[in-house]
Amino acid sequence: xxxxxxxxxxxxxxxxxxxxPEARALxxxxxxxxxxNSVRLVVFDGAARSPAYFFNEKILCGLGAGLSETGQLNPxxxxxALDALKRFAILAxxxxxxxxxxxxxxxVREAEDGPAFEAEVxxxxxxxxxxxxxxxxxxxxxxxxxxxxxxxxxxxxxxxGSSMELAELKGxxxxxxxxxxxxxxxxxxxxxxxxxxxxxxxxxxxxxxxxGRSRYDQLYLVGGSxxxxxxxxxxxxxYPLHVLHEYTMTPKDLRATLEFIAQxxxxxxxxxxxxxxxxxxxxxxxxxxxxxxxxTVRPKEIAISSYGIREGLLYEQxxxxxxxxxxxxxxxxxxxxxxxxxxxxxxxxxxxxxxLFAREKDRRRRLIRACCLLHDVSWRAHPDYRAEICFxxxxxxxxxGLTHSERVYMGAALLHRYRNKREGTPFEALAPxxxxxxxxxxxxxxxxxxxxxxxxxxxxxLMGRMKLYPKKAVLELALPKGDGExxxxxxxxxxxxxxxxxxxxxxxxxxxxx
Numbered sequence: 001x002x003x004x005x006x007x008x009x010x011x012x013x014x015x016x017x018x019x020x021p022e023a024r025a026l027x028x029x030x031x032x033x034x035x036x037n038s039v040r041l042v043v044f045d046g047a048a049r050s051p052a053y054f055f056n057e058k059i060l061c062g063l064g065a066g067l068s069e070t071g072q073l074n075p076x077x078x079x080x081a082l083d084a085l086k087r088f089a090i091l092a093x094x095x096x097x098x099x100x101x102x103x104x105x106x107x108v109r110e111a112e113d114g115p116a117f118e119a120e121v122x123x124x125x126x127x128x129x130x131x132x133x134x135x136x137x138x139x140x141x142x143x144x145x146x147x148x149x150x151x152x153x154x155x156x157x158x159x160x161g162s163s164m165e166l167a168e169l170k171g172x173x174x175x176x177x178x179x180x181x182x183x184x185x186x187x188x189x190x191x192x193x194x195x196x197x198x199x200x201x202x203x204x205x206x207x208x209x210x211x212g213r214s215r216y217d218q219l220y221l222v223g224g225s226x227x228x229x230x231x232x233x234x235x236x237x238x239y240p241l242h243v244l245h246e247y248t249m250t251p252k253d254l255r256a257t258l259e260f261i262a263q264x265x266x267x268x269x270x271x272x273x274x275x276x277x278x279x280x281x282x283x284x285x286x287x288x289x290x291x292x293x294x295x296t297v298r299p300k301e302i303a304i305s306s307y308g309i310r311e312g313l314l315y316e317q318x319x320x321x322x323x324x325x326x327x328x329x330x331x332x333x334x335x336x337x338x339x340x341x342x343x344x345x346x347x348x349x350x351x352x353x354x355x356l357f358a359r360e361k362d363r364r365r366r367l368i369r370a371c372c373l374l375h376d377v378s379w380r381a382h383p384d385y386r387a388e389i390c391f392x393x394x395x396x397x398x399x400x401g402l403t404h405s406e407r408v409y410m411g412a413a414l415l416h417r418y419r420n421k422r423e424g425t426p427f428e429a430l431a432p433x434x435x436x437x438x439x440x441x442x443x444x445x446x447x448x449x450x451x452x453x454x455x456x457x458x459x460x461x462l463m464g465r466m467k468l469y470p471k472k473a474v475l476e477l478a479l480p481k482g483d484g485e486x487x488x489x490x491x492x493x494x495x496x497x498x499x500x501x502x503x504x505x506x507x508x509x510x511x512x513x514x
Contacts, residue, residue: 028054029317030097031310032088034129036064036107036161036185037282038224039081041088042310043095049322050148050331050400051314055095059084060278064107064162068189073111081117082124089125101313104129105137106163106183134163134179140312142167142174145220147315148245148307148327148400154218157293158308159225159286161185166207169220172323178210182289184225184282193288200292208296219299222308224279225286230304231273232283233257240429241404243396245306248404251294254302258287307400326366327400332373339377341456346373348460353448356468356475356503357441367406368445371413375449376456383418390414391426408434409442416446417453420498444502451495455487461514462487468503475505480514 029051030043039059046052061084062077085102092100102121108114109131118129132140141158146169156167156174164182168175180203190196208214221230227244234242236257249257261269261283270280294302315323337343350372357368374394381389394411402410408430415427422428422443431439448466455463462484467476477496479485488496488509500507 028096028098029314030055030092030095030100031313032085032100032102032127033310034063034081034085034102034104034108036067036105036163036183037062037278038161039063039084039088040310041091043092043097044314046331046334049318049325050327050334050398051311052398055091057088057091060276062161062185062278064111064183064185065188067107067111067162068186071112073107073113073117078117082120085121085125085127089127099317100127102127102129103140103309103313104131105309106134106160106179106181107185109133110162134165135177137163137309138165138167138177138179139174140309140316141165141222142169142177142312143315144307144309144312145169145222145305146172146174146323147311148305149220150323150327150401152218152220154220154299155216155297156220156222156305157226157297158222159183159289160223161282164203164207164289166211168211168216176211178207180204180207184285184289187285187289196285196288197292200289204292204296214296216297217300219294219297219302220305221290221302222305225282226290227304227306228270228273228275228279228283229254229257229261229287229290231275232261232269235269235273236260241395241407241433243404243407244304245398245400246403247304249302249304251299251302254290254294258291261287328370328402329366329373331399332370335377336373339380341376341379345456345460346375348463349375349449349452349456352452352455352460352463352466353445355466356444356448358468367410368413371410371417371445372449374410374414375417375453387415387417387419388426390418395426395430405433405435405438409438412439412442413445413449416443417449420447440502444499447495447499447502451492451499454489454492454495459483464512468505473505474508475500475503476508476510478510478512481511482514484514485511 028043028045030041033040037060039061041055041057042053043055044051045054059080061080063073063081065074065077108117121127121129142156145152145156150172152169154169156169158165160183162183162185163179165179167177182200182203187196187199190199230244230247233249233253266280266283267277270277336346350369357365378386378389378393391411391414394414395407412427415425462480464477464479464484479488497507
């Protein structure tokens with residue numbers, strides 16, 4: 001279709017990069033993470049700035065179990081890890097991965113037989129293990145947080161099986177980093193809760209001394225043990241949206257959850273939250289560590305990041321021009337290009353409805369733009385379920401740069417793209433996450449898209465222009481004389497009136513010369 005918008009109309013988002021050479025170079029990128037507790041293969045694909053997980057498999061091998069006592073990698077864990085790596089190497093070849101990086105962290109770097117394990121892996125799988133030090137592990141994990149949270153400011157805390165890393169995040173980059181031996185597998189060797197507390201407190205004190213400060217308003221948690229605790233927090237609170245990424249907790253809520261875990265059967269909790277018994281067995285000690293971290297850092301908010309070292313390795317390969325992009329917008333553009341009936345119309349649609357939201361802040365306008373890009377990507381769904389599918393896609397998709405309330409806002413807007421009413425839809429369960437004013441505005445966005453889509457099959461110049469007069473309580477539509485006027489049929493008129501009603505405005509239509 002013809003796009004009448006000038007090139008500079010892309011504004012702060014710039015022209016799309018998802019299909020440029022920088023992004024194409026990052027398609028089908030594989031990362032193998034050999035940790036103290038788990039070995040995982042992730043293959044990224046899709047929009048490079050907000051990648052989809054083309055493949056994601058984890059084996060809890062426990063390489064670092066018993067390392068403190070023996071100085072050696074766990075024998076059984078070593079066998080399991082090697083078997084997993086053989087499988088991952090074969091899978092990566094079959095998936096035609098363009099780039100495959102294998103990194104090993106605390107267990108392999110600390111074990112006496114770590115070099116022998118590296119050689120064994122190379123001989124039996126062909127994989128070269130890059131054994132990174134603690135500071136590099138912290139830096140890469142911090143970069144993983146930045147991939148999903150470009151504006152992140154605060155302290156990243158990544159817990160593995162044998163170590164814990166801290167990294168300062170500020171101004172879109174990773175600052176000071178430090179690593180300490182505070183992983184649950186390492187602390188299992190310290191007998192007695194009192195002795196462990198002394199060990200934990202001493203470790204945290206040494207780490208924050210290295211950073212030069214200990215207080216941060218925002219704490220970003222990375223790692224499987226932290227995510228397991230967050231799942232329990234969701235269970236305890238009856239939280240309706242089970243998306244871990246950007247899930248937030250207050251220190252008060254977290255303290256209640258740590259106390260709750262201490263009183264419960266952790267294996268039973270694991271079954272209720274879908275967490276493996278191997279992971280849950282480490283949670284009680286992880287709770288002790290997190291309790292002391294929060295009491296030291298004193299954050300105002302605690303957030304979970306599903307992105308960590310593996311995403312940080314992908315971020316490492318991005319040129320600055322791609323890092324600077326909004327992950328939400330780039331991902332939505334890629335979805336539109338792949339799935340919409342008329343790729344490119346989302347940008348036209350945003351320009352058409354934008355006058356209704358001229359006073360909104362940039363953060364809100366980017367959500368509205370994202371909705372316009374996604375407004376038609378579910379067109380293949382059955383019409384009876386299209387609204388619900390749009391809602392589910394927005395609220396549960398693997399998207400970075402979105403708070404949970406923003407997910408629900410986008411879901412509500414896209415639901416109203418196809419349906420006037422929210423009653424009887426999945427929105428009702430998530431409504432508590434969105435305030436009344438935001439819910440009403442999401443309805444306006446959806447109805448504006450629903451109306452604007454009536455012109456999608458024609459020249460965008462025929463769409464006319466909308467203008468909102470809040471003081472007069474009037475929504476005006478100026479239609480071009482001729483074809484533009486003819487396009488404003490009965491259904492379009494009904495949708496325009498419905499939009500005006502959601503704005504508590506009177507609809508006004510006038511015809512102008514082109």
